[in-house]
Amino acid sequence: MRLDRILSNSGYGTRTQVKALIKRKAVFLKDTVLTDAGINIDESDIRYITADGKPICFRRHIYLCLNKPDGYLTALSDSRLPTIAEFIPEEFRYKGISPVGRLDFHTTGVLLLTNDGDLSHRLTRPQSLKPKTYLISHAGLPTGDDEVRIFSNGVVLSDIPGETTKLSPAILEPISETVCRVTITEGKTHQIKRMMAQINRPVLTLHREAFAGIRLNPAQISGQIRELEAEELRQLLDTSTPPSMN
Known part of the structure; x- marks a missing residue:
């Protein structure tokens, strides 16, 4: 090296x-x-x-989990808007850390960061099918059996004129009249918001609870970042295990 x-x-x-x-x-x-x-x-x-x-204290790869707050770009620099870079500890600033995928500006929750480019690619490529779970507050009527069935069959997006897209099956779990949980294995642009709009339940807030099995620690507050534990890292690196929707 x-x-x-x-x-x-x-x-x-x-x-x-x-x-x-x-x-x-x-x-x-x-x-x-x-x-x-x-x-x-x-x-x-x-x-x-x-x-x-x-x-020197050399470490080839660093693996971090950030509880991303609302109002931050999933980027390391921007001339106009605040970015998640301010949450990366000084000791990791110059180690080539970058986010694994992205969360929208107002989306909160689990965001992985690493300098392991190979792992990042394996987690984000379309074929990876890594589950991503979101807690959603929405407008409109409560979700129910009809919406659960639509999601399990694969939502058909028709929000782009002249184009329809059949998505992979997803899990929708109604929580309350205005809250539901959704697990997907794809990563299309604004996918959750588009899926919810397709069933006339506009998203109000969006929080990612889990990505590829990695969750926030119970005490991990908004803006807090931590290194992955050994078992979490083993789970990520084990590419031979089929993805689970649980």
């Missing part, structure tokens, strides 16, 4: 900041000063790297 990437993943800043660190000859491999940012370091030797006289 390249030296600049190792240092960046270890929290020493952007590639530019890392190159400045290397330029002032502050990085060593055992007793040898490292002056080439692009040099490839054998993974077995990473533990012997020091920066400013201290051993």
